[in-house]
Amino acid sequence: MDCPHCQSHQVVKNGREPRPNGTLMQRYRCRDCGKQFNERTGTPMARLRAPSSVVAMALNSRTEGTGARATGRVFGKSHSTILRWEERLANQVDEWSPPAPGDREVTLEGDEVYTRVGENLPPL
Numbered sequence: 001m002d003c004p005h006c007q008s009h010q011v012v013k014n015g016r017e018p019r020p021n022g023t024l025m026q027r028y029r030c031r032d033c034g035k036q037f038n039e040r041t042g043t044p045m046a047r048l049r050a051p052s053s054v055v056a057m058a059l060n061s062r063t064e065g066t067g068a069r070a071t072g073r074v075f076g077k078s079h080s081t082i083l084r085w086e087e088r089l090a091n092q093v094d095e096w097s098p099p100a101p102g103d104r105e106v107t108l109e110g111d112e113v114y115t116r117v118g119e120n121l122p123p124l
Helices: 052-063 068-075 079-090
Strands: 011-018 024-030 036-038
Touching (some): 052 079, 068 079
Antiparallel strands (some): 011 024, 024 036
């Protein structure tokens, strides 16, 4: 593992950090810059309290058509938390989405339609 702050290879294990769900996450320290970090530092999953597996399952549920509130009930999270996870990962799409090959265009398609009526319209 390289340091996400200075990209040094001089990284050593530096204890374990207890997570809210009772698991332990390995901490690391860079010998060059002295900063501490864990495996999530510098990723879209950084500073999330939920395990990566729960976030992945919740977002997979959303892509299969489950609503935000229903997903929140199933995974014991607030619907606003589910929407924040979606927004956080959607903002990183350029990081993990491969570029179009050559001079070709990429067409993204979605199969969900959200309808807003009356008081549900966003403010202008």
